[in-house]
Amino acid sequence: MTELSVLRGELDVIDKQIVELYEKRMAVCEKVAEYKIQTGKKVFDKEREDAKIAALTALTDSDFNSHAIEELFRQIMSISRKRQYQLLAREGVIGRLPFTQVESIEKENIRVVFQGVEGAYTQAAMKKYFGDRVNSFAVAKWRDALEAISEGMADFAVLPIENSTAGFVSEIYDLLLKYDDYIVGEQIIRIEHTLLGLPGTKLSDIKTVCSHEQGLMQCEEFLNEHRDWQQVAVDNTAMAAKKVAKEQDASQAAIASAFAGEVFGLEVLKEHISTTKGNSTRFIIVSNQRIFEKDANKISICFETPHRSGALYHILSHFIYNNLNMSKIESRPIPERNWEYRFFVDVEGNLNDSAVKNALRGITEEAANVKILGNYCGGKI
Known part of the structure; x- marks a missing residue:
């Protein structure tokens, strides 16, 4: 041997x-x-x-x-x-990618659209990003927000893209492909649910509590301490606060943000009622202009891969060989093409970086239907 x-x-x-x-x-x-x-x-x-x-x-x-x-x-x-x-x-x-670098995103003399109603977390994210003096208006659906900037009715739209506990908002990804709009910024908001009621209301007065279905679920432990309260689900947390303020019924309370309470003149009856601490939502700032800030450090792209073994690995290897850090990957099924998927990826970098250009050039040649969704500064809470 x-x-x-x-x-x-x-x-x-x-x-x-x-x-x-x-x-x-x-x-x-x-x-x-x-x-x-x-x-x-x-x-x-x-x-x-x-x-x-x-x-x-x-x-x-x-x-x-x-x-x-x-x-x-x-x-x-x-x-x-x-x-x-x-x-x-x-x-x-x-050559240069079809995006224009700007010093910073304009935050004055602009119009911003957000989905939802007054007092929504989306409005809070908008105010945190653009400031309190922003000229804004609300629409009912996410699609309406993207159509508003596509048609020039607004300069920017604010949309939720991901929640730290519930995951990513798949419909937003689909809409970003449908419209010729691009991510130019992001804002992360901590989701801190509070119990809101009419001024002077006591916990013993409450018989009904309303909120978005997810808001009720996220406060399950607190609500289990009050099993005699009837739970009513509404379209969103801000709408729950609006309902309580409008109906002026002291037996009703809402689970929503303290910001919503300020908007509708309600009193915070109980703070920090979420079961999960540290729950946050990431919002994206969207424009119909292909622009990115000079200090942008995060790139979002979407691509489809050939339906064969190893195809995804070979596409992602462009990040590896260019020493780029991929921070996120999500997949979505491609409609009418069974068992085929498109991928949404976030990587660290700036469109001016040679390594980024190399990686994107390779991905563009080898993948199908590639779209750079945006280059922007990663948000902080």
């Missing part, structure tokens, strides 16, 4: 040869990149790569080796493309 150390020695020799051949291959790929720079040819040639893979797998003597060679050379070709993108960027062949 051959000694293990002898076998490992043979592997070391082979591995050294593989490294030498790999570097020799990459040197040739750099010459290919030079040719493409001069001729304007695209880096990614799917037909050529598929034909090459078919020829290589035909040289193997088993199904196992055939799959292994395909996986190996898919990876080698992917690395080769990434090197070619770097060389194209160095030579200035990769």
Whole structure:
């Protein structure tokens, strides 16, 4: 039986040869990149790569080796493309992305639309981002907000995109693809539910409590201490506060924000009633202009991948090879295309960064229906 150390020695020799051949291959790929720079040819040639893979797998003597060679050379070709993108960027062949840098997002003499009613958390996020003197108006649906900026009725829209406990708002992602609008900022608001009532109301007066269904759920432990209260679900927490203020019934209370209480003249009867502490919602600031602040540090993109093994990995590897940190990924099924998905990804970076340009160039060539949703400053609470 051959000694293990002898076998490992043979592997070391082979591995050294593989490294030498790999570097020799990459040197040739750099010459290919030079040719493409001069001729304007695209880096990614799917037909050529598929034909090459078919020829290589035909040289193997088993199904196992055939799959292994395909996986190996898919990876080698992917690395080769990434090197070619770097060389194209160095030579200035990769042009500017279709976004304009601005010093900062305009916050004066503008009009902002938000979805919901007065007192909603969305309005609170708007005021925190733009200030108290903002000129604003409310609409009933998220779609209405995006149509308002698309039609020029507003300069910016404020929309919820993600809650720390309930997850992302899938419909917002779908709407961002439907409209030619872009994320230019974000604001995170801590969701701190309070119990609101008419001034002078005592807990012993309450018989009914109303809120959004999620608000009732998020305050379950508090409500379990008052099982005699009837729970009524309404469209949103601000509407619950408005209902209590309008009906002037001291036996009614609302679960909503302290901000909603201020708007509708209600008194905070009990603070910090949420079961989960630290619950926050992330809101996005949307414009119909392709702009980004010079200090923007977060990029959101959407893309679809070919329906084959390893396709998502190869797309995401553009972030790896360009040393970009991916902070989030979500998937949504593509309507009328069973078992196919589009992906929404957040990465750290600025559209002026060469590494970002390299990654986006590669993704744009290799994925389908790529859209840069925006480059903006990550929000803080």
